Amino acid sequence: MHELSFEPDDRYNAFLAVCKKAPYGKGKLSGIAIAVKDNISTRGIETTCASKILKGYIPPYDAHAVELLRQSGAAIVGKTNMDEFGMGTTTENSAFGPTLNPCDTNRVPGGSSGGSAAAVAGNMVRMALGTDTGGSIRCPAAFCGIVGLKPTYGRVSRYGLIAYANSLEQIGPMGQNVSEVSTLLQVIAGKDRHDSTTYDRPYNHNPVADIKGLKIGIPTEYFGEGVDPKVAGVVKTAISRLEELGASTVPCSIPSMKYALAAYYVTCTCEASSNLARFDGVRYGPAADSKKSWHDAYKEVRKAGFGTEVRRRIMLGTFALSSGYYGKYYAKAQVARENVKADFARLFSEVDLIAGPTMPTIAFRLKEKSDPLSMYLSDILTVPANLAGIPAISVPCGKADGMPVGLQIMGRPFEDERVIDAAYAYEQAVN
């Protein structure tokens, strides 16, 4: 066992915990510093989900993905900042202060994996793990000018990922380039007997810069209302670059997109309301007052421990699941979700990939998205991939107003390889 000394100049507040002496072993990632989002359990390293309610919680076990990283020799150098429990698009909803965007410190890095993105973009680490429930890897990757992949649902074990919305989220790789993202995926993908939703689909691929003959669908919805024309312009230029590389493009449509955001927010808040109920001060986190009756103590712990956005989503989800409303909200959201899936299945019978912008705008200024609804709306281009469970990557494709723009490429379920190849081909062509 060796040790990597790691003392980054963390001027962006990317890290919540730093391991100054990070042990590492032999293997594919031997000695490489890897940052891990703070909602992924790390044995012996405080894991808080950027929430006061988990302050002081040191997991007694490693998430499966972390275990695999360690087995491949990686040095886990720290835990990165995030929106509390993954709920946000800016990393401003952290109980421990916002992370700043290394490209412009007056702007947010995106979220919720903003700490991981800033650690990579700020050259503190080459690679990091993020998690993506509705765009939480791709959004900060786009905003910070790095590469981030949300793998196919079931390709990477979620065991040890502190759940926000189980049916939507995946752990995924973030890196300075596509090769690194691919390397990291090689390590973390595959079946895990601790996660019944994983598939026996390991990823043993090395990126190939060849997209000749591929058919790429360009959904009109990804260039419609709410999408900054400057961002749209940059992405269109990138898409014509893909055509120059031998791919053909066809316009297409995802009619179910108008229900995607609603379906997403109902589903994730419902699941969150249940997942976060266990944080009651009995077993970990700030202790409940044992002189109070248990339900009074619970109330106090939860009121003091959760931030505003988390409390809002817990209440929304609790309401949507309650008797008499389940059919109106949760059940309907699942129908809408099936429709999104069906739309993608139909499209993917005609095209090999779908491309568009990752985010409708460049990174917001700090505190710009103070209204929760306008923040929710900015997830519109990323949530469809989570609802459908398909792989989606964000790769830097130029700048608008001096800030990075991400090109999003989505593929069929378990065709993460092809998505990575397309991003790699683009990256190789422009660099």
Next chain:
Amino acid sequence: MADDQVIVGLEVHCQLDTKSKLFCGCSTDYRSDGPNTHVCPVCLGLPGAMPVLNKRSIEYAMKVAKALNCTVLHESEFSRKNYFYPDLDKAYQITQYDKPLAEGGYLEIESDEGGERRIQLTRIHVEEDPGRLVHMGNAERGKYSLVDYNRAGIPLIEIVSEPDMRSPKEARKFLNKLRATLEYLSVFDSEKEGSLRVDANISIKGNERVEVKNITSYKGVEKALTYEVTRQKNLIRRGQRIERETRHFIESTGITQSSRSKEQEHDYRYFPEPDLRPLHVQSWVEGIVLPELPDARRERFVLQYGCSLNHARTLTGELKLANFFEHVVVADPKGLSSLAATWIADTLIGELNYRSMNLDRVDAAGFTELIRILKQGTITDKSGIEVLRVMLDQRIKNEMAETPTAIVSRLNLAKTSGDTSIITAAINEAITENPKALEDYFAGKGGALNFLVGQVMKKTRGKADPGELNRMLIEALKKKET
């Protein structure tokens, strides 16, 4: 149906006797170990831990479903039942809601009027047991409570019946029959503390129903329901309305107490458990081979051993009892069956209950010898009981166990056959001492003979063969008459 007909439906929760918990590899054998020693991230509900279904527990549940004639559904799924309580570490219980493992089915019980009655079942589903609170002092006023998660994640099946039972006694019979069936299937151990919990729905025809929770014993069910019948009938008699509510059974006092009304009912916010895939196990049903079940064994006992229906029912009503019977008669079924059935069903069970003694502690070889001695006619039935009591008491006190033969000889219980002089002397004494009885006998009063038989028995300390004694007494009385 009578106007005040009692209507009962049961929800029975049984711990499945698997080696490991429902969603993790922790051992289920926690009862003799310290608190929180059989736990892991999964059953502690640690953040990020995920459930993985134990296949064996589904196999066990499906055995039950098949034995109870249920239909295993093509697709079933797990759901989360959300509520806050300190013994529930995830703040939700993984259970089954709108897609249970199996639906329908029935269980046949002996009805109060005799004969078989079919109790329809609604469904069977699988769920995890929560942890356990240990209150320091009283639950309300105690200083604090401790939580033990050893029990968290133990697999349970919940068997829900239709409201088909018509009395507390029938409910008890249903439960006994269910227990027997589960034990025959080797999926349940009724002797483990807390392995069974029952919620009962009870109403008087035409009135609201009341749910009684927290019943943890077989006797408790009959007790709780009997209490409720009285309480509800009294309310109706006084012209009061029965509230639809949940009541708690308090085992120590045998009464039920209101715990929450309908308005205060929990909203459990069920939704499908996203960390588990739906189950498609219908195709397993065919491959499940069921062992002989209580009804079949009862029929066989009647046919093979010539047991009376009642004896057969009693003997097969508990797996251990049935096995014990067959063990006792195995060497000589023809010779011993009828005697063994009577002695086990009518005598042994009573003696065991009186001593709160478990059948496991009875020495089967010794008991077999006792039956053989009785069969040979070496001792009388009365002496047999005496020998049995000595045997059981020696076991309880962990004393050196004597064989029945040794007990007979030590206590000098062998029948006095061959030497009739003792009986003759006793008869003469009895007749002399009871002139009134003699008078009555000659006056034709039937009871007098029995009285005199009893007196002679007493004098011979039960060793006289009753047949022999009777014959000799009547002869002696005839002589007196002439």
